[in-house]
Each structure stands twice: as structure tokens, then as C-alpha cells.
Amino acid sequence: MSQDTLFDKVWDLHKVSSLPGGSDQIFIGLHLIHEVTSPQAFGALKDKKLKVKFPDRTVATVDHIVPTDNQSRPFKDNLAEQMIETLEKNCLENKIRFFNIGSGNQGIVHVVAPELGLTQPGMTIACGDSHTSTHGAFGSIAFGIGTSQVRDVLATQTLAMNKLKVRQIWCENKLSKGVYAKDLILHIINKLGVKAGVGFAYEFAGPAINELSMEERMTICNMSIEGGARCGYINPDEKTFSYIKNKLYAPKNEHWDKALRWWKSLKSDGNSIYDDVIKLDASEVEPTVTWGITPGQSISINQKIPLLDDLSPNDKLVAKEAYEYMSFKQGQLIKDTPVDVCFIGSCTNGRISDLRVAAKVLKGKKVSKNVKAFAVPGSEKVANEAKQEGIDQIFKDSGFQWREPGCSMCLAMNSDKLIGNQVSASSSNRNFKGRQGSPSGRTLLMSPAMVAAAAINGKVSDVREFIN
Amino acid sequence: MKSEFTPPIGKISNVDGQCISLIGNDIDTDRIIPARFLKCVNFDSLGESVFEDDRKTLIGKHPFDLEENKNAAILIVNSNFGCGSSREHAPQALMRWGIKAIIGESFADIFYSNCIAIGIPCLTLPKKLIEEIQNYCRNRFLFLEIDLKNSLAKSKDLNFNFEIKESSRKMFLSGEWDATSTLLANKNLIENKFNQLPYIKFNTNFL
Known part of the structure; x- marks a missing residue:
């Protein structure tokens, strides 16, 4: 304990x-x-x-x-x-x-x-x-x-x-x-x-x-x-x-x-005892994208979608469901997957620093003509701050729609929804079946910078190629 | 969707009913009740929309659409059932469809506490036993009598001891799963706690 x-x-x-x-x-x-x-x-x-x-x-x-x-x-x-x-x-x-x-x-x-x-x-x-x-x-x-x-x-x-x-x-x-x-x-x-x-x-x-x-x-x-x-x-x-x-x-x-x-006085300290401790190396993390129907089904940008045989028995059942729902093949690269919709917003990544990072990628670039892209600031305060910094203009100039604050297409309770089996590159938190408003819609979760990169190329891209 | 719905009240010590098996890990609450059905100010009509999108995709073959399951009351699921959103609409939809108890390998935390709060016992069994039950249900009716006091589920062919958190079991047996009155009984303790908390004093601009 x-x-x-x-x-x-x-x-x-x-x-x-x-x-x-x-x-x-x-x-x-x-x-x-x-x-x-x-x-x-x-x-x-x-x-x-x-x-x-x-x-x-x-x-x-x-x-x-x-x-x-x-x-x-x-x-x-x-x-x-x-x-x-x-x-x-x-x-x-x-x-x-x-x-x-x-x-x-x-x-x-x-x-x-x-x-x-x-x-x-x-x-x-x-x-x-x-x-x-x-x-x-x-x-x-x-x-x-x-x-x-x-x-x-x-x-x-x-x-x-x-x-x-x-x-x-x-x-x-x-x-x-x-x-x-x-x-x-x-x-x-x-x-x-x-x-x-x-x-x-x-x-x-x-x-x-x-x-x-x-x-x-x-x-x-x-x-x-x-x-x-x-x-x-x-x-x-x-x-x-x-x-x-x-x-x-x-x-x-x-x-x-x-x-x-x-x-x-509240911090955990040297005397703290944990029920469990896990250690990992953050320097090994690469830009990451989900390929499946749970937030756990992710790979780094240069990896291939896992083969069924490489997964543990527990993960196989959901992986099979995911390949079918997402129309992905085992062993396929995630990079270059075409996207239809790009969404930047949500309680996960709809804050001013998220918009700043995305704006840096978007500045002077244009959203692919095959992509519908929109940014939804997390709050009125965030929206105002973005306006003051000229970030809204960078988004608009690139071809992003600039919207009013709300949860929006993170869970699609308003009119912001995927249509049919569209693929979305999304800065939100859930890639569940049907999560973004269409029962067959497909969500790829990633960072706001990666969404911006995907919007420009019209396909899943490595944001590191955009920033020097 | 069955006849009129009556919510559970008071002590819950036994649940009897036919089992309905739903196979799959990580079945999230968006699938149990898609977000568009959350546009409501009461839970009344949620029962008919439970698993709406999954059911549409399977065109009549979803377990919740099969004629033989129409009177089922005990849902058999696999692992991490109810993950994702905290929407109580999910267990409310299941309950209004007719589900009175759920037996699974494991449950997501918020879903589990929502079920307790509305009077749906969630019981756990090892993966192997769940699969055995799900196989049994494939071509036969399984009627279970769940005895919460003794953590026992009985049927004609299968008997097993399930697990349930001790605090949940006690709450069902005493009726305190409907927690409001139990919590309110400690009115003075709540007031005292409020007055003791350091931040209540330095957050004067809250008031």
C-alpha cells in the first residue's frame, strides 16, 4: 500500500x-x-x-x-x-x-x-x-x-x-x-x-x-x-x-x-512508498500516431502497423477488430496514410501552446486541397490570446478554418463530425469506433504539430521534416 | 426494448436472469451509447439506443437484437468493459434495455462506480470461466441465479464463485449503493472537514 x-x-x-x-x-x-x-x-x-x-x-x-x-x-x-x-x-x-x-x-x-x-x-x-x-x-x-x-x-x-x-x-x-x-x-x-x-x-x-x-x-x-x-x-x-x-x-x-x-509540503518525497514503479526513457519516444481503435494501439511515425502474430494473445482480439474497422493491413506503414479531415483542439491539445506549435508548422504553408482542416481553441481566453499573437491569422492563411471554443469534433456532439469512413488526423484523446461522429469514421490521434504536418501534406507525415 | 422500466431500489442481494454474451475487449462507453444520444436532459429513452452503431453495422445479428436474447438480464463481457468516457448514460442505457447485472473479466473504473451508483452489480471471473460461459451461451440458454451474499452464481449446468469488491457487495446488501443518504448522515463531519481544509482559508475570493 x-x-x-x-x-x-x-x-x-x-x-x-x-x-x-x-x-x-x-x-x-x-x-x-x-x-x-x-x-x-x-x-x-x-x-x-x-x-x-x-x-x-x-x-x-x-x-x-x-x-x-x-x-x-x-x-x-x-x-x-x-x-x-x-x-x-x-x-x-x-x-x-x-x-x-x-x-x-x-x-x-x-x-x-x-x-x-x-x-x-x-x-x-x-x-x-x-x-x-x-x-x-x-x-x-x-x-x-x-x-x-x-x-x-x-x-x-x-x-x-x-x-x-x-x-x-x-x-x-x-x-x-x-x-x-x-x-x-x-x-x-x-x-x-x-x-x-x-x-x-x-x-x-x-x-x-x-x-x-x-x-x-x-x-x-x-x-x-x-x-x-x-x-x-x-x-x-x-x-x-x-x-x-x-x-x-x-x-x-x-x-x-x-x-x-x-x-x-505536499510533494511525494524520498519517504514515499508506491504500489508500483515503472521507468521509461523519454529520449526514445518518437512522433507517435494511433493506427487502431484504442489509444493504446499506437506506433511511432516510421514504424509499421504490428503483425497479428507479434501481438500478445490479449491484444489480438482488439487488433483484428482494428485492422478491419480502420481498413489497415498488418505490416503497413502509417506514414503517408491519406487524411480527409484535420482537427486541432480538445481538452488534451486545445491550449495556446498547442496552437503556437501548430502555427509554427503552418506558417507560410497551405493545407492540402484534399483536406478539411479546422482549429478549435480550448476556451475564449485561448482564442483571444491567439488573436493577439496573430496565430488565428496564420491558421486562416494556411487554409484552416478558425472556430469558436468548445469540445467540437473530439466527441462530435455538435455539428462538427466526420462523414462516412473519412480519416481524421486529430489532436484529441480517443480513437474509439464512431467517436468523431460517423459510425464508420476513422481517427488517428497525434500531437497538434503532427496534425498540422498532416494537413499540409494531405497525409500522415513526420513533423520533424518541417522544423529545423 | 422491454416493457416499462422500474429502477432498482433498496437492498440488492439476488439477481436472476438469462445471460446475454457480448464478446470483445475494451468495449468503450462511446460504443455502448454514442455521443449523439447524450443530447438529453433525462435518461428515459436511452434503452433503445444502446449499442446503436454496432447494431446497425451487424444488421440484426448483434446480441442485443437477437430474438432469443430479448428477455436477457445478465450481461457477460470480457476485459476492460466500459472504458473511456465517464457518461453514466452508458450503464443507464444498458439498465433501461433490461440489464440488471454484468459479469466480466474486468471493468473500467468510472464505469464500475457508475454501475454501483445506479444499482447494477458488476462481478468478475477469470478469463477462462468467462469464455466457458460465452461458449455455453452460443447455442443454449443460460439462466443464472446470482447470490451476492455468498458470491455464488448457480444454474442447471454451471456453478461458480465470482469476485466482487467487498465494499460494493456490502453496499448492495445494505442498500447503501444509493449513497446520498449515507453521505448526508455525516453532515457535521462534512462541515468540520470543510472548515479544516487549508485552501478554504486562503481562497477567500472563491466566495
């Missing part, structure tokens, strides 16, 4: 009681909600005649269903309009802070909370969305929950949960040029498998992780869940503190010094 890791310290601090069944009752410091997984929770609260216990500890925004072309109200899609109206009403009735479209602070919930300084080290954070693990990048313990648990957090600010085990993933050395956080996390998921994290929190550590910016760390923690771990985190350091400082909801003045002292 793990001891004295950041996870243990934060968990123990938030433990309210041991429940009769043997699980723990955990206090949730910050609860984030959005329009898709909250309406039924508010409904259940009403049915049980309960009130929101700590309205100040819940913050709402709208992201999954928002259109990215025309955000004027009412939305063209009646169901989407009904969902945003329901959220507006629930927030108003329950006095919950809501960052609506046009507030300047709307966006994908996992982009918005960190940029507002809501996400802080040592907190427990829950949200009805599996990518809540993103917030672990700040040394908080953050995890996705379902709607009934959203109801419980609204009603009690607590959850019934079993404590997770802790696996440290130690990343030695550093990433090479043209290789990004996305490549590293895809590599980790490939090495460990998509279910290795079940029952675990992942602590990402080591020189390669220390080297990463906060936004890159968010990309890593964001995809913990794709490796099966509902929680992933990184110990806070100077980069964490300076990212938070002066943000809207960051502690101010004398509170800042107190916060800093406390945050520094």
Missing part, C-alpha cells in the same frame, strides 16, 4: 469518514460541471428534495454541445439549446457560478478551470467528465465521475470512493526535438496498456516530466484515463506556482504565501 505520496497526503486530508461498506467518504474541494452530465443530477436532487450544499465550490461552463461555427442563441440545434437552457436555469436556481458563452471565460471545462486559477495543488477535484484527470498536472487529485456521483457532490460535497493504489511512472532523460507531451503519453499508454491503470492513480515524475511546461503536463495527465487510470498527477513545483500566480481565482497577497508554503 502506498504511503506518503502526494496522493496519500491529499486523500487523507480530504477523508471525512470510513463508510460502513469499507470505502471512504471524500470531501471534494472543487466541483466542475457542464451541460451534458449535470441535468439528471439536478433532477435527482429535486426528486430527493435536497439542496446544493456548498454552491461556491461548484463552477459551471458549457462546452460539449456548443456549436463552433455560429454561437448565436437560440442554437440551431433544439436539443443543444435545451441543454444550455437547462444548465443556465440550474445554475441560476442554485446560485452556482456559470461561465457562459461570451463571458470571456467560457471554454472546455478542463481548459477553463486551470486558466482561471481554480485548479490548485492539494485540492480534490471532481467533474462529470473522464478527462478531469487533467487537473492532476497541478498536484491536485482529480477524477471523473458519473451523474449519480455529480448528484452526491452537489448534495453533500463528498463522494463514496475506494482509495486508489499509486503507480509512479518515472520518465528518464528528455523528449527530443519534434516530440511532444502527446507523443510521450501515447507512448506510455502503448507500453502499459489501456487497462493497466484500473485501480491506480498515476504519478508522472522524472526529469522528462520536470522539463515539461504546465500545459504539456496537462496533456499528460489528461490522458491518464486512456491508460485506465481515472486519476493522474504531477508533483507541484516552481512552474506550477508561477502558472497559478495572479490568475483570477489564485490566492492573493498574504494568502499567496500561506498557500505556497502548504503546496510545497
Whole structure:
């Protein structure tokens, strides 16, 4: 059993009681909600005649269903309009802070909370969305929950949960040029498998992780869940503190010094004991692309799609399904695979640094005429920043469509969808069957820089050939 | 889609029903209920859309479309079932189709806790036994009586001891899987915890 890791310290601090069944009752410091997984929770609260216990500890925004072309109200899609109206009403009735479209602070919930300084080290954070693990990048313990648990957090600010085990993933050395956080996390998921994290929190550590910016760390923690771990985190350091400082909801003045002292005391240290430790060499990671229907089915850009015979018995079943669904042949190169759609955005890679990196690749180049390419900033703040830096113009000049913030084609709940069996090069997090809106649509996950390279060439490309 | 749906309430100690086998590892919640069906403010109509895209692709041959499975209540799956999105819509859709318990090699964490929270026991068995059950189901009906108290599943031909997390088992037997009232009972402890947390004090601008 793990001891004295950041996870243990934060968990123990938030433990309210041991429940009769043997699980723990955990206090949730910050609860984030959005329009898709909250309406039924508010409904259940009403049915049980309960009130929101700590309205100040819940913050709402709208992201999954928002259109990215025309955000004027009412939305063209009646169901989407009904969902945003329901959220507006629930927030108003329950006095919950809501960052609506046009507030300047709307966006994908996992982009918005960190940029507002809501996400802080040592907190427990829950949200009805599996990518809540993103917030672990700040040394908080953050995890996705379902709607009934959203109801419980609204009603009690607590959850019934079993404590997770802790696996440290130690990343030695550093990433090479043209290789990004996305490549590293895809590599980790490939090495460990998509279910290795079940029952675990992942602590990402080591020189390669220390080297990463906060936004890159968010990309890593964001995809913990794709490796099966509902929680992933990184110990806070100077980069964490300076990212938070002066943000809207960051502690101010004398509170800042107190916060800093406390945050520094949380780190896992030499006394920490882990349930498991994995070591890998980040310098070996190359630009990585998924070829299959799970985020674990990835290869580096110059590798061939694995042969069935080379896979373990456990991986064969899904590999067979993947070859068929993706229309790929075993042993085929992934490089030069033609793509129809290029998507840059999502809670994984829709932040300003992601757009900057892609813009660097796109500058002075044109998107292939066979490709529909679009960029969706992660939030209104990201969009504004991009405009100030002229990044939106670089995207537009290259032939990318520049959209309004939202989750968009990461899960295709709005009108941004693949059509038929189109192939998309996507900076998002899931390549599941049908994930991007067409039941036969095919997704290749990669870094935003690699998506930009694919957009220019009209086929999967090695971004290292674009940057010197 | 079966007759009218009644959600489970209170203690759950036994689940009896016909098994339906669904073969495949890493079956994600997008496949269980595609995202377009999440555009709803209640769960009522999700049952008919469960596995919608997989079913369309198999044109009537998906296990959830086979006539012989129409009354099934116990789903038999392989490993990492329910991975991906945290959408509770996935177990809600399964439940509204008629699923009352799931037996598998392993389950994704969030899916598992969603199932507990809505009253669907998820039980695990080793790969070999799951395959044995799935083979049995290929050409025969399998009716199982699940006894949560004794971790035992019985049928005419097959009997086995399944595994279930002790905390989950206790929650089903006591009815505390519907956790809200249990959590609320510690009202004072919650208040105390709130007042003790260091960051509540230095985040004065939250309030």
C-alpha cells in the first residue's frame, strides 16, 4: 500500500469518514460541471428534495454541445439549446457560478478551470467528465465521475470512493526535438496498456516530466484515463506556482504565501512508498500516431502497423477488430496514410501552446486541397490570446478554418463530425469506433504539430521534416 | 426494448436472469451509447439506443437484437468493459434495455462506480470461466441465479464463485449503493472537514 505520496497526503486530508461498506467518504474541494452530465443530477436532487450544499465550490461552463461555427442563441440545434437552457436555469436556481458563452471565460471545462486559477495543488477535484484527470498536472487529485456521483457532490460535497493504489511512472532523460507531451503519453499508454491503470492513480515524475511546461503536463495527465487510470498527477513545483500566480481565482497577497508554503509540503518525497514503479526513457519516444481503435494501439511515425502474430494473445482480439474497422493491413506503414479531415483542439491539445506549435508548422504553408482542416481553441481566453499573437491569422492563411471554443469534433456532439469512413488526423484523446461522429469514421490521434504536418501534406507525415 | 422500466431500489442481494454474451475487449462507453444520444436532459429513452452503431453495422445479428436474447438480464463481457468516457448514460442505457447485472473479466473504473451508483452489480471471473460461459451461451440458454451474499452464481449446468469488491457487495446488501443518504448522515463531519481544509482559508475570493 502506498504511503506518503502526494496522493496519500491529499486523500487523507480530504477523508471525512470510513463508510460502513469499507470505502471512504471524500470531501471534494472543487466541483466542475457542464451541460451534458449535470441535468439528471439536478433532477435527482429535486426528486430527493435536497439542496446544493456548498454552491461556491461548484463552477459551471458549457462546452460539449456548443456549436463552433455560429454561437448565436437560440442554437440551431433544439436539443443543444435545451441543454444550455437547462444548465443556465440550474445554475441560476442554485446560485452556482456559470461561465457562459461570451463571458470571456467560457471554454472546455478542463481548459477553463486551470486558466482561471481554480485548479490548485492539494485540492480534490471532481467533474462529470473522464478527462478531469487533467487537473492532476497541478498536484491536485482529480477524477471523473458519473451523474449519480455529480448528484452526491452537489448534495453533500463528498463522494463514496475506494482509495486508489499509486503507480509512479518515472520518465528518464528528455523528449527530443519534434516530440511532444502527446507523443510521450501515447507512448506510455502503448507500453502499459489501456487497462493497466484500473485501480491506480498515476504519478508522472522524472526529469522528462520536470522539463515539461504546465500545459504539456496537462496533456499528460489528461490522458491518464486512456491508460485506465481515472486519476493522474504531477508533483507541484516552481512552474506550477508561477502558472497559478495572479490568475483570477489564485490566492492573493498574504494568502499567496500561506498557500505556497502548504503546496510545497505536499510533494511525494524520498519517504514515499508506491504500489508500483515503472521507468521509461523519454529520449526514445518518437512522433507517435494511433493506427487502431484504442489509444493504446499506437506506433511511432516510421514504424509499421504490428503483425497479428507479434501481438500478445490479449491484444489480438482488439487488433483484428482494428485492422478491419480502420481498413489497415498488418505490416503497413502509417506514414503517408491519406487524411480527409484535420482537427486541432480538445481538452488534451486545445491550449495556446498547442496552437503556437501548430502555427509554427503552418506558417507560410497551405493545407492540402484534399483536406478539411479546422482549429478549435480550448476556451475564449485561448482564442483571444491567439488573436493577439496573430496565430488565428496564420491558421486562416494556411487554409484552416478558425472556430469558436468548445469540445467540437473530439466527441462530435455538435455539428462538427466526420462523414462516412473519412480519416481524421486529430489532436484529441480517443480513437474509439464512431467517436468523431460517423459510425464508420476513422481517427488517428497525434500531437497538434503532427496534425498540422498532416494537413499540409494531405497525409500522415513526420513533423520533424518541417522544423529545423 | 422491454416493457416499462422500474429502477432498482433498496437492498440488492439476488439477481436472476438469462445471460446475454457480448464478446470483445475494451468495449468503450462511446460504443455502448454514442455521443449523439447524450443530447438529453433525462435518461428515459436511452434503452433503445444502446449499442446503436454496432447494431446497425451487424444488421440484426448483434446480441442485443437477437430474438432469443430479448428477455436477457445478465450481461457477460470480457476485459476492460466500459472504458473511456465517464457518461453514466452508458450503464443507464444498458439498465433501461433490461440489464440488471454484468459479469466480466474486468471493468473500467468510472464505469464500475457508475454501475454501483445506479444499482447494477458488476462481478468478475477469470478469463477462462468467462469464455466457458460465452461458449455455453452460443447455442443454449443460460439462466443464472446470482447470490451476492455468498458470491455464488448457480444454474442447471454451471456453478461458480465470482469476485466482487467487498465494499460494493456490502453496499448492495445494505442498500447503501444509493449513497446520498449515507453521505448526508455525516453532515457535521462534512462541515468540520470543510472548515479544516487549508485552501478554504486562503481562497477567500472563491466566495
